[in-house]
Amino acid sequence: MRKIIILILSLNIYLNLAYGQNNFLPEYTYLISGNNVNVREDLNDKSRVLIKLKIADRVKIIKKSNIEYKNRSIAGKWVLIDTNYTKTYDKKDTYKGWVLDYYLIGNDDFKVVKDFYDLKLEGYYGDYYICYEFKKDGSYKQIYYDLYNDPQKRNIKHFYGKLYGYKNIFITRSIIGIEIFYMRKNKICVAYTNVSVEIK
Secondary structure, three states, rough: HHHHHHHHHHHHHHHHHOOOOOOOOOOEEEEEOOOOOEEEOOOOOOEEEEEEEEOOEEEEEEEEEEEEEEEEEEEEEEEEEEEEEEEEOOOOOOOEEEHHHHHEEEEEHOOOOOOOOOOEEEEEEOOOOEEEEEEOOOOEEEEEEOOOOOOOOOOOEEEEEEEEEEOOOEEEEOOOOOOOEEEEOOOEEEOOOOOEEEOO
């Protein structure tokens, strides 16, 4: 038993050294930090809009350009992305277009959160109960169970972790894998769900 524990710890240390603790997303994958972000046909803000992206949508960078854009507080370079949204029934036929890198958040951007909110975020997503108890130092406790397979709540799981963040996006590892949150107006929301809590 002791050898197994040492082996697991060694493997975790190796993975952190090899890939870094902040590698939450696959290579070339980024999260969108804005809402209704325009993906355009060409590298300018007058070009036709192909699709609008939501906050925390995952996209892949295909190509970077050196063409810069600046308008008030928004500045960046145009990059060609694959939105992963399909145009037709063919899953390979996805919307690809240009967006400013200003709206993209990748692994290298995320830093440990040291100043957060003391709050409880809970709700239901399908058959799953989601609960996060956040602390002001960015740490959290996750409580999780499967309502469908465990209606008596005999197998409640607990997980402790630390938030990483950049701009209005937060990310962490949890019982169910990678969990993404975002801040919008006065709410913290769990990405891809209707679960949110108001910041008081």
